[in-house]
Amino acid sequence: MKSKLLIASLLVGAIIMGGCSAGNSESNNNSNMDHSTMSSMDHSNMSDEEMKNMEGMDNKDNSMENGHASHNNPLALNNSTGENELALPPIIEPKNGIVDITAQQGTTEILKGTKTETYGYNGSFLGPVIRIHKDQTVTFRTKNALSEPTTFHWHGLEIPGNGDGGPHQVLEPGVTEDVNFTVNQGASTLWFHPHPEGATAEQVYKGLAGLIYIDDENSQKINLPNEYGVNDFPLVFQDRQFTEEKQLNYQAVLNEDGTIGDTLLINGTVNPKLTVGKEKIRLRLLNGSNARNYTFKLNNGATFQQIATDGGFLNQPTDMKEITLTPGERAEVIVDFSKMDDKTDIALINEEGITLLPFKIEQKAASTSNIAQKLNDFGVTEEEKTLPVTKKLELFGMGTMVSINGSQFDMNRIDFTQKQGDTEIWEIYNKPDMMGGMTHPFHIHGTQFKIVSIDGKEPPLNLKGWKDTVSVEAGQTVKLAVKFNNKGIYMFHCHVLEHEENGMMGQVEVK
Template structure:
């Protein structure tokens, strides 16, 4: 009987995905413990052929199936120059960051209600340096509780900004720490239980640049807004009044939209010089994956992953980022001229960001052939697996090891400074399953293997989020430098809120 309930609920979740309300039925889904199903029942469920299911009358455009064939994005017309976030550095060791609400003119002549950090929409780029002691002075000027999560930052648990560190409206809190990681492009966003997805959707997201002595010596383009650009990609859906109505479009399997915003700019273009340019890519979407490429078919060089540089610039024709992931790439625009039609597009060739070439701007950047000394050691490769995690389910019924998130439950413990091997398996469901971007707070990890094989070169660098495909098994070398309680979860924000999240306490 329990297996029939589970199968029925899974099908119902797919059918009603686009019309789901924000009221989760977690208490009901938690009672549906599919771990008690027999092997035969589970096998039958996973082996169901849904290709012949009668889909007539089912709106799957923004449902579970949409993440394989997602809602198509509008092409950028290139009529608006890309907005650049303000660049902020510590003053007397302090950076002020306020979460606030406001109105933003995304569409000409229309004021859209939005959230932002230190402004009405999105947030600044905060630049810090390795070894610097800095205080993030956070304040909540919203009318609802929020948190400030420092995604990818090596930080003590008490300052990480998970759901435990809720900041009430009007409250302030100082987060003081010493920057103890190398050059990287990180980000920050809210993490309150049950409202993370909506707060990010409305605009709460910003970037953190970490610099170090190595990064300054590599000859990389590093003039902010001149040859070094932050690019925050977010797909959104607007109602007829050109407003965000998150509750109306919320999808339990991950909310996607048809309108591309880059740095909050609608129909953007980026003016670049006839030179090598550094693009720092962030997938800041709730659920959409992006495969970035140039419409010309030309290659570019990847130089960094989430948490730092690759060992050397790597030639790529495309790069895929799931929600939460970042990458830094170098595009050589010296081969183009003012008449060139060149743009960053996605896997469906939707135009995300057209480029305008300013032939008057040039540089003679000579990028070092050696960027880093990252390595997965033989010792790390030979460590036994000590933590096994199984990701399973869809919609409201998503699980890690047959459990949904409980803020009062610690799922794992780990000793400070000790490396352990985490093995994460993405178990397919009856619909075939989804890619889960798996994120661990408070650390950067190493990918030891993917299905027993060495990861591709573009993943051979520090990571805090890794895309795990259905039926894929990934081993991570994980070490925490600080104590505290940290989240691990799927970074499809609606999956996180529906329970695909757990907690590790570092002792």
């Protein structure tokens, strides 16, 4: 029986793991390419049996048991019953220029009547919203109160490499370290999470994640909803799978190609609802899951407006019917509840029609002011459009055998170099293999980049903004204009956390 389960798991695993692929035979044809030490490897001619054997080397025998039949048809989420009001993280701001942030462990009553062992920042589960301002000089005073090493990675923040919190900057238990920097980017919704080599996925799964809001003069002038908890709400989406004991046992549910759960938590709240007024409401969406993609829409088919991407505002509000975010991506949207019937059930749903977040509309004083039609002055320059590609990244593999340009992550190897302040064009190609492939969220530390093209075409309007994580579908080629304003060593990787940990990550040194 055990052998039958193993064979079944390997067969399903081969289907699941088939997406982490890329390759481009042209990568050696440009003498200006920065290949550094990354080698080229073509796995596309592997047989089915070889593909299965790759996955079977190290993969846990649980892909069948946990229902992870496919990332294109993932384990279904529960419908939110709306019985619990959405929890809101506390806001903390610098005091005398210092923000204290402690990674700690504890217990949290996520499911009624049970204490679940969890991790959190400044609390037992998840973390606060850190609010800072452009041009402000701040110190993040980080402390590790866990019983294991961790790091503090500031996802989307332009920061010197020695403060970025990648796997180089490990804090041992009991250690406190100051991260000093000046905020040099515009208004945006960023986030922070751990990034220790080999433990990122599990630490995030247990609860280490928080938000960073950057404000600037522009954001205070463009008449956006900005009253926290009244018309401006953070929404951190994460899926989890609880054991029979209602615990978060990551090792029991680990899937080497991306761990997916059936229970949705928003801001750590199970079965949430959000009470809003009949006014324009700003929702700051973060996909904080290990691997699941989310497509968000309203159940009544209403249009909403996207106003921001990962790293800042779009040039103008953009009408949308739905928006998809892969792990690590953010978006800000405006929903106009003043036009909706408060007696009608309104909810945020996913592409399968699963109710993610029901809204309760109250008849209370509403702001009816109009949002500015000009939010930003963002654009890809003509020069950036004509720059040659100098870095090509070829993703390939499955499960524990993922790679970039044929190599797995090595902390002692610098894969690319780039000069501080120079803009280069990075080309990311997700080559489908015999199993069809899957979408990869590609993230670069320490910078906000511009999407120049997707398969040779301009990106859609809602992607014409600053990004630090970009969704690359199987078979797609994405070109990015990348500039680093600080020096240091930065990671680039797939933000499916299990892919990152299994080696789909590299390093660029900015000099």
